[in-house]
Amino acid sequence: MNLGGSTSTGGTLSSGGSANPMLAAKSISVGDGYACAVLSGRSIQCWGANGSGKLGNGTTTSSSVPIAVSGTSDAVAVAAGNNHTCAVLASGFVQCWGANGGYLGDGTTTSSTVPVTVSGITNAIAVTAALDHTCALLSNGSVKCWGFNGGGDLGDGTTTSSTVPVTVSGITNAIAVTAGDSHTCALLSGGSVQCWGANIVGELGDGTTARSLVPVTVSGSPNAIAVAANYRYTCVVLNDGTVHCWGHNGDGQLGNGTVNRAGCYCSVEPGTASGITNATAVTAGYTDVCALMSNGSIQCWGDNSAGQLGDGTTTDSPVPVRVSAITNAIAVAASNVNSTLNSVLEGSACAILDSGSVQCWGANNAGQLGNGTTTSSSVPVTVSGF
Numbered sequence: 294m295n296l297g298g299s300t301s302t303g304g305t306l307s308s309g310g311s312a313n314p315m316l317a318a319k320s321i322s323v324g325d326g327y328a329c330a331v332l333s334g335r336s337i338q339c340w341g342a343n344g345s346g347k348l349g350n351g352t353t354t355s356s357s358v359p360i361a362v363s364g365t366s367d368a369v370a371v372a373a374g375n376n377h378t379c380a381v382l383a384s385g386f387v388q389c390w391g392a393n394g395g396y397l398g399d400g401t402t403t404s405s406t407v408p409v410t411v412s413g414i415t416n417a418i419a420v421t422a423a424l425d426h427t428c429a430l431l432s433n434g435s436v437k438c439w440g441f442n443g444g445g446d447l448g449d450g451t452t453t454s455s456t457v458p459v460t461v462s463g464i465t466n467a468i469a470v471t472a473g474d475s476h477t478c479a480l481l482s483g484g485s486v487q488c489w490g491a492n493i494v495g496e497l498g499d500g501t502t503a504r505s506l507v508p509v510t511v512s513g514s515p516n517a518i519a520v521a522a523n524y525r526y527t528c529v530v531l532n533d534g535t536v537h538c539w540g541h542n543g544d545g546q547l548g549n550g551t552v553n554r555a556g557c558y559c560s561v562e563p564g565t566a567s568g569i570t571n572a573t574a575v576t577a578g579y580t581d582v583c584a585l586m587s588n589g590s591i592q593c594w595g596d597n598s599a600g601q602l603g604d605g606t607t608t609d610s611p612v613p614v615r616v617s618a619i620t621n622a623i624a625v626a627a628s629n630v631n632s633t634l635n636s637v638l639e640g641s642a643c644a645i646l647d648s649g650s651v652q653c654w655g656a657n658n659a660g661q662l663g664n665g666t667t668t669s670s671s672v673p674v675t676v677s678g679f
Contacts, residue, residue: 536584
């Protein structure tokens with residue numbers, strides 16, 4: 294499951310979903326100015342920015358409506374990063390496409406506008422993609438990562454980058470993995486969470502700001518059921534339905550009513566997002582967070598400069614606000630935007646409804662809302678074709 298930026302998880306609600314059941318969305322991920330969904334027929338469709346070929350259709354032409362990824366017909370999960378995308382196939386193989394600083398995992402640094410196969414992985418069940426590294430959860434509970442490793446992002450005890458997967462040290466019972474900007478976290482089968490990599494503002498959640506090249510255990514989250522990481526912060530859902538976040542809080546992404554834009558602007562241990570008691574999943578955008586509730590509604594908090602909180606405004610909120618009109622969501626994903634690298638693309642989010650249709654909200658300057666326009670929306674709009 295990719296819940297991060299990146300895995301697990303518009304306007305008026307549609308009813309009935311797609312007329313073609315093969316086009317019903319089953320999983321979704323939102324990257325930097327684009328989004329991708331796995332459909333019931335196991336194909337993948339992507340939409341939005343495509344400068345690096347991250348839509349996977351053999352071109353670098355952006356699209357404001359969904360287009361099919363070339364040659365992929367048996368996908369079970371997808372992860373959208375900043376400028377690359379990866380998918381898990383039913384066979385257990387992983388394929389990636391887009392920009393390649395080693396994070397396509399094929400042993401090269403050659404970018405590709407169509408999927409290439411990651412080396413040496415045959416039993417993946419989930420994948421997560423970040424700025425410049427990628428990780429896969431394997432069926433035996435281990436995790437492998439590849440790409441840039443300057444901050445210890447790959448978790449193998451070194452700072453040596455790798456164009457092929459390397460094994461994260463000491464993890465044998467992971468059930469989910471999420472890649473942040475320069476750190477990575479895994480949810481373990483007992484409900485604990487371990488993180489590794491950069492720890493500049495406490496994003497590893499171990500009570501320190503010391504980098505770790507191998508996994509360290511997050512303080513105070515022994516009963517987690519979901520985890521999501523992004524730019525220098527991390528969030529988990531606990532089994533009581535509350536959401537706990539730690540790390541960077543410059544835009545209120547910790548959800549506890551505070552915003553700290555100067556000094557430490559962080560929490561080195563988990564703190565509780567205000568007012569949420571029935572969350573089932575969480576997704577971390579670059580500076581905003583969204584949580585899926587057990588009743589099908591969605592609440593978001595943090596940066597709202599592009600309307601990515603979905604409440605009909607562009608007012609930031611350090612506490613959760615409800616996304617307009619959505620009452621039957623089954624998955625949610627927030628964008629993995631790195632504004633320091635690509636300031637023209639701003640935040641957005643998308644949700645799958647129980648009908649199989651997809652709705653998105655926020656920035657749309659690259660067509661990332663998928664409704665055939667480039668008009669941004671602070672309330673959900675329906676993606677074309679699902």
